[in-house]
Amino acid sequence: MTKQLNVGMIGAGFMAKAHSVAYVSMPMFFYPAPAKINKKIIVDSNELLAKEGKEKFDFELWSTDWRDVVNDSDIDIVDICVPNNLHYEIAMEAIKAKKHVFCEKPMAISSAEAIEMYEATKQYNVKTMVAYNYRKTPAVLLAKKFIEAGDIGEILDFRGTYLQDWSADPNAPLSWRFDKKISGTGVLGDIGTHVVDIIRYLVGEFDEVNAHMETYIKERPIQEFSADKLGMHIMDSSVEKRPVTVDDYCNFSIKCKNGAFGTIEATRNAWGRKNYITFEIHGTKGSIYFDYENRDKIQVCFANDPADRRGFRTIITGPDHPYGSNLWPIPALGIGYTETKIIECYEFINGIVNDKPTSPNFFDGCQIELICEAIIKSSQTSQWEKVQVLSQ
Numbered sequence: 001m002t003k004q005l006n007v008g009m010i011g012a013g014f015m016a017k018a019h020s021v022a023y024v025s026m027p028m029f030f031y032p033a034p035a036k037i038n039k040k041i042i043v044d045s046n047e048l049l050a051k052e053g054k055e056k057f058d059f060e061l062w063s064t065d066w067r068d069v070v071n072d073s074d075i076d077i078v079d080i081c082v083p084n085n086l087h088y089e090i091a092m093e094a095i096k097a098k099k100h101v102f103c104e105k106p107m108a109i110s111s112a113e114a115i116e117m118y119e120a121t122k123q124y125n126v127k128t129m130v131a132y133n134y135r136k137t138p139a140v141l142l143a144k145k146f147i148e149a150g151d152i153g154e155i156l157d158f159r160g161t162y163l164q165d166w167s168a169d170p171n172a173p174l175s176w177r178f179d180k181k182i183s184g185t186g187v188l189g190d191i192g193t194h195v196v197d198i199i200r201y202l203v204g205e206f207d208e209v210n211a212h213m214e215t216y217i218k219e220r221p222i223q224e225f226s227a228d229k230l231g232m233h234i235m236d237s238s239v240e241k242r243p244v245t246v247d248d249y250c251n252f253s254i255k256c257k258n259g260a261f262g263t264i265e266a267t268r269n270a271w272g273r274k275n276y277i278t279f280e281i282h283g284t285k286g287s288i289y290f291d292y293e294n295r296d297k298i299q300v301c302f303a304n305d306p307a308d309r310r311g312f313r314t315i316i317t318g319p320d321h322p323y324g325s326n327l328w329p330i331p332a333l334g335i336g337y338t339e340t341k342i343i344e345c346y347e348f349i350n351g352i353v354n355d356k357p358t359s360p361n362f363f364d365g366c367q368i369e370l371i372c373e374a375i376i377k378s379s380q381t382s383q384w385e386k387v388q389v390l391s392q
């Protein structure tokens with residue numbers, strides 16, 4: 001009989017929806033699934049959202065206190081889908097109670113918190129996953145396959161972007177994402193870290209960074225509702241405004257340990273860009289280009305093609321590509337955000353049930369926090385700053 005794992009989800013907003021869909025769908029894509037997931041309890045400090053979350057996402061129970069979940073002996077997995085400042089406390093309690101932890105990104109609001117969280121996972125021997133799900137896009141996994149096979153040779157340089165426009169209007173509301181005490185950083189932690197994760201995964205560990213960060217829109221109208229509206233409801237300009245205490249823009253150069261050099265740029269104020277995650281990686285034998293707004297495709301150019309036909313070719317991912325046979329039987333039906341969450345969910349559950357390594361785990365999440373710390377320091381000193389690299 002298929003094993004069953006009970007999940008307790010903390011937070012009933014945007015990510016609760018994405019994770020709930022993945023728990024239901026994963027066994028249909030990865031059949032037979034390593035385990036079925038029983039959506040046992042959902043928690044939100046907002047009672048209305050907790051009750052609604054139970055119905056909408058089909059949980060057995062609801063609560064407004066996350067401690068009910070982490071101390072419940074029935075719970076196998078604690079799934080953290082709340083704002084960033086709560087990840088540390090919830091994860092630490094959950095790990096000490098020997099629960100496996102699926103934590104949304106960024107893992108914490110400081111590297112000090114993240115290091116403690118990582119150390120605790122080693123002490124209590126639990127499985128973790130930090131939800132940098134974009135690296136699970138089949139086209140990104142295909143890029144990894146090309147790089148590992150040596151198809152583009154030694155990596156020389158790269159550039160990555162994550163550009164959105166949902167906060168470009170100055171009257172987009174001041175949600176928790178603009179409050180340093182809750183979010184830790186702004187665009188850097190919220191979206192820049194996804195590209196940091198992808199570049200670390202594809203190119204290698206960061207050695208030094210040189211960064212520039214800006215806050216263009218210095219105050220925004222207050223948002224009363226707890227879950228972030230992500231700029232969907234532009235406020236009347238007469239609503240009281242409060243200061244934005246995080247960055248809206250960051251741009252940094254990176255030197256990797258293996259000598260590769262590159263840049264990453266992130267903003268949520270780039271009109272016209274919706275979820276523009278891109279990377280272009282140049283090696284001694286070829287190049288790879290990816291754009292998440294066209295995420296079924298990857299472009300590759302190989303130097304050893306005959307000169308008269310050398311150039312970028314487009315590969316549309318499908319059943320022949322990573323996880324393709326689990327997804328859809330023909331290419332170009334359209335890979336979406338949900339598929340990345342389903343693959344992430346499968347790898348986490350498979351890791352728990354079959355004692356396999358999970359990735360990105362709390363080691364990776366922690367290393368990304370150390371990179372963010374160096375980026376922030378460099379934006380203050382205007383100098384290259386070394387990234388502390390942990391040993392596993």
Ligand SMILES: NC(=O)c1ccc[n+]([C@@H]2O[C@H](COP(=O)([O-])OP(=O)(O)OC[C@H]3O[C@@H](n4cnc5c(N)ncnc54)[C@H](O)[C@@H]3O)[C@@H](O)[C@H]2O)c1
Nearest residue numbers: 011012013014015044045046081082084104105226227228
């Ligand atoms: N991987 C991704 O692509 C991705 C995308 C969006 C958000 N995230 C991350 O997911 C996390 C949640 O973001 P979101 O967009 O779902 O936020 P959200 O604002 O939509 O939802 C957060 C929910 O947490 C609840 N909450 C706040 N304090 C609480 C507490 N003490 N106890 C219980 N519930 C509490 C709020 O009421 C709200 O409903 C963040 O860390 C964010 O960075 C990741």
